[in-house]
Amino acid sequence: MKIYLSLQSYNQRLYKLINSYKLQHNSNSAISLIVNDDTLALYDREHPIQKAIIIDFTSKIHHYRYLNKNKKKEMLSKAIGIKQSYFPFVVDATAGLGNDAFLLAFLGCRVCMIERHPVIAALLQDGLYRGCQDKNIGHWLKKRLYLIFHDSCNVLKNFKPDVIYLDPMYPINTKTALPKKNMQIFRKLIKHDNNFEKLLIISRRVAKNRVVVKRPHYAKCFLENQINFTISGKTHRFDIYNPV
Secondary structure: OEEEEEEOOOOHHHHHHHHHOOOEEOOOOOEEEEEEOOEEEEEEOOOOOOOOEOOOOOOHHHHHHHHOOOHHHHHHHHHHOOEOOEOOOEEEOOOOOOHHHHHHHHHOOOEEEEEOOHHHHHHHHHHHHHHHHOOOOHHHHHHHEEEEEOOHHHHHHHOOOOEEEEOOOOOOOOOOOOOOHHHHHHHHHHOOOOOHHHHHHHHHHHOOOEEEEEEEOOOOOOOHHHEEEEEEOOOEEEEEEOOO
16 A cells, blocks of 8 residues: 655654555655654645544543443444443444444443554554553553454454444535545545445344444435334434344
């Protein structure tokens, strides 16, 4: 994978991380991966006023999400099937920036994130490393959340999770403004995923209890006539499929 590499400071750990994902420099790439002190950051060179994307599980946003009671957390917990004494083993097969995987780990689930894109996987690995060193969350994060760099379609057969969680790239909604900066950069990196229905079919064969698919309200359902039930919020929903 070739990307614009901006090495603004020397950090042996991050240099090894970049090499382990076989990331190479391309001066013409619109996306830049920045090594800055002890952090990897993703930056859109075509939109210089936008802030870089950093995965920081110790940030104020994550702190708010896991300490405060809110409907998003309640919806996700219900969709996954978490009960008072039941915390399923979850495979997040489309990890992305790891936000929901982190929240599930906080709620008590053991979560395996699978990410196939090397740049995003490198960001996740960096965020995990720093999160596990944190004195406030490190003690439970290192026990509950981990990452595998691979194509989920090829490795899911090696798992037997209680739940598989899928959050595919949201389709473009022509009736709204531009998507958030994270989504804009993701579209440049990943383009369109044409294999999601295949991943959903494989997931239903592998999961023991359920497959959960996160979708925006405006998006069509995958395998609509096979959905077991749906949990809806203001902006998105969770479609729940039974195993087959």
